[in-house]
Amino acid sequence: MITTDAQFLDALLPNAIRLHDAMVEEGATTPAAIDALLARLAPDLEADARLFVLRLATWVAFYTKDVIDEAMLDIVRAANPTHALGALSVQSQWAAFDLRVCRGEHPEDPDKDRLRNEEVEYFRAAVAGMPNFVFGRLFREQLATTPTAPPDDDYFV
Secondary structure, three states: OOOOHHHHHHHHHHHHHHHHHHHHHHHHOOOOHHHHHHHOOOOOOOHHOOOOOOHHHHHHHHHHHHHHHHHHHHHHOOOOOOHHHHHHHHHHHHHHHHHHHHOOOOOOOOOOOHHHHHHHHHHHOOOOOOOOOOOOHHHHHHHHHOOOOOOOOOOOO
């Protein structure tokens, strides 16, 4: 049994994301097909929780669409659009890490700033040609510095 609002949200949001992904994958477009899909993905959900998952999945879908639309506009002039998309994505990864630290779910990393600067250096050549304003403050500040040699290891291997 879920006893707090946080536990409620933590239990339902992953179901909403899975529902969104499965709808796209399987082409579920009718209320009956969506209900059947949700019943298969999360058979133990009660009726009120199912409605909440549907609301969350709606926002997941809208947010995903908005992020992809913005990214498409931002990466069109990049030297390497695929890696430029990764550069935009890594900023959300940073935010997710910082939020987990804030919630007490992960210890703070004393090397965080150095590691993030190395990630920006990894992407520097790929984002050449993109307007600076598409990046957040931390990314922009590192791009404004003199380029340094990227680390030897590849972050995405």
